[in-house]
Amino acid sequence: MGTYNEKIDILLHDDIFTNTLNLVSISSTDDNEHIRSIDDRILDHLCINILPNIHHNVKHLLFESMSMERILLAGNYPNLTSMKLFNFGQHIALNYFTDESIFQYIFKYQIKELILENNDYYNCIEGTIVLKEYTKNVYLLIMNLFKNLKSLTIVPSSSIINYPPLFIHDLPSTTFCSSILTNLCINVNSLDDCLYLLDGCLKQLTTFIVQVDCINNDSSIIHNTNDLSNLKCFSLTCFTLTNAYDNRLIPLLRRMIYLEKLTLYIRLVDRSTFVDGTHLHNEILMHMSQLHRFNFYISTQIPIDDSVHHLSDDNMQQTFNNIGYYQTSCIIDYYCSSNAICHVFSLPFIFNRLEMITNRIPSLIFPHVTYLQVVDTIQFNYSFFIRVSRAFTLLKYFTIINIMSPLWNFEEYEADYIQSNSIIIFPHLISLNMNILDKYYIEQFLLDTKTHVPHLTELKLSYRNLKNVTENFTRNATRNNCANIKRISFCDKRDYPNELYIYFPSLEIVSFSII
Incomplete structure (x- = not known):
């Protein structure tokens, strides 16, 4: 049969694998090459002739949700620790992410890294009832089944802008907890959901990448205010306008005393002044002594009248130069005679x-x-x-x-x-x-x-x-x-x-x- 490396070489040079796309990709202990297929003929060849011979060497699997069952049934995969699933949806979680799953042993005991490209469409008009059910049917199943999970990433697929966010308001405090999870990338419904996750549910978290649908100023929930000493990397994105930056976001960031990397994408309203370099330094950056990378996009919309001094792009840029942030860009627009908007962002633009x-x-x-x-x-x-x-x-x-x-x-x-x-x-x-x-x-x-x-x-x-x-x-x-x-x-x-x-x-x- 030849060695494992020979099998990989034969596979990659087989004509039926020419010009193929993202159905399955395998990375082994011995080789970093990728195997990809797009139709049933290729999938048959993969599952019948290839995977049964190399399954014991496979550490990482990437596949479409429709092919997951056939691929996982093609071998035992004793060394599999990482999976990426394309076109994931609620139906996959309900059918496979349960204690009755035929892949229970792999999911529960082996998988340490899980990456899901979520293809479920989210319409914000659907309301909190739908989000509660989705949280129970997807997020709870993941956390309950994958006991050894250390890294969880859920991102939208390329065909949608957003997927249903995690919603744990009014649910038990243990809804989304882990004592070993260190890396999390997820969308949540509100800043309160984000704070719930940081209130002690994920004590070992070192990297937290979160997109928040809304950041409100009217929360009556009391959250922990302890320092988040384990957190080293934090990224927060909120596309909707918020007036809660000063009251809620800044106090949260002040808790991240040992942060090394910070990423912010926020759009602010109801402030009397633009957020500039001086403000960011005094209110946030000077309180993070370990910070060495700061990527940001911040827009501020403010009302103006004749008494407001009009700043230029150069005026704004100078406030960043003064704190040593030279790779930035600033755009100030005065429009509709009573409004102004200022965009400030780091370069290169990563959003x-x-x-x-x-x-x-x-x-x-x-x-x-x-x-x-x-x-x-x-x-x-x-x-x-x-x-x-x-x-x-x-x-x-x-x-x-x-x-x-x-x-x-x-x-x-x-x-x-x-x-x-x-x-x-x-x-x-x-x-x-x-x-x-x-x-x-x-x-x-x-x-x-x-x-x-x-x-x-x-x-x-x-x-x-x-x-x-x-x-x-x-x-x-x-x-x-x-x-x-x-x-x-x-x-x-x-x-x-x-x-x-x-x-x-x-x-x-x-x-x-x-x-």
């Missing part, structure tokens, strides 16, 4: 989301951003969208907020509309949210003479605007960019004609929502 960005996009590349929201404090034009396509090369979700009046200068509109401009390409864009007044923006993206969006599958806009731009669903110039649309969410409810469904040949869902 996947940016919101409330105006025409003032800095001359930077944002290589990880997949979700972008822009606001037209000045009317967007062709050159703006060119800059967006170049700065956000992996953009998938694009929201345009229209606060300016529609274009009244027809000559300016026509000049920007001319066909001699090169076509803008958004190769990864899958969702467009254009609940706006100005149909110019919709034409910019739906006309194939202006923009190419080969993977666009979702639109959010008004029915009236879509009807006008597509000329009552007859316009040939917008057919190409509409060909792959599977979901449309309208912000104006009505009966939709058959012409709509004919014009969008891939359409699966038409819904009404407040976008």
Whole structure:
């Protein structure tokens, strides 16, 4: 039969494994090569001819949820300690993450590292009842079954923005506890859920990466205020606006006295001043003597009037230079005469989301951003969208907020509309949210003479605007960019004609929502 390394070499050079994708990947004690397959023929070959001969050497398995049972039944895997599961969902937990599971021994006693790419869609409108059930059906099952788990990572799959978060409010305090877990990456519903986890449920935790759906200022729950002396790495992301930064977030960060790495993504409102370098140093950084890496994105929205001194980007940048943080960027925008927003962030930009960005996009590349929201404090034009396509090369979700009046200068509109401009390409864009007044923006993206969006599958806009731009669903110039649309969410409810469904040949869902 040959040695193990020979088997790996034969497998990797077998023609049926050429150009294959993420179904299963195996890393062994002797070799770091990966085995991947995408169809039943390859899976059969893997499970019948390969895995029974090498299962005793396998330490790490990566596979799709649909193939998990066949792969795990192909061997005993006595040295398996790490698993990554793609397209994970509640049905997998209910069927396999129980004491009746046929893989109980492996899951309960062997697995120390578990990585799940969650494919369950979360709609925040569903409410806390759904989250409680999901917590019981997924998170509790994981913690109850995987007794030797030291590292748990749950992230959304590439096809969704977010999955149902952990919700332990009103549940027993032992809902999510472990005496040996050291690394946790998870989404939670609120800051209270985050604090529950830090109240003593996970005493050995050294790395905590958490996304919080909301951070409220009105919590009546009393949490521990002890120092978190074991925590070395902490990352907190909250995409929703919060007014609880000073009252709740800063006290939490002050407890992390031995933190070595800190990552923050927060969006603040109801403050009288911007968060700048001086504030961060005085309130947070000077209390973390072991800190050596700080990645951050912080936006602050404040009300202004004539008495407020207008700061410049350079003014803000200087506050970071003064504390030795030179790799930063700052953007300050004054808009709508009564509001201002300041974005400050470390470089390189490591986050996947940016919101409330105006025409003032800095001359930077944002290589990880997949979700972008822009606001037209000045009317967007062709050159703006060119800059967006170049700065956000992996953009998938694009929201345009229209606060300016529609274009009244027809000559300016026509000049920007001319066909001699090169076509803008958004190769990864899958969702467009254009609940706006100005149909110019919709034409910019739906006309194939202006923009190419080969993977666009979702639109959010008004029915009236879509009807006008597509000329009552007859316009040939917008057919190409509409060909792959599977979901449309309208912000104006009505009966939709058959012409709509004919014009969008891939359409699966038409819904009404407040976008």
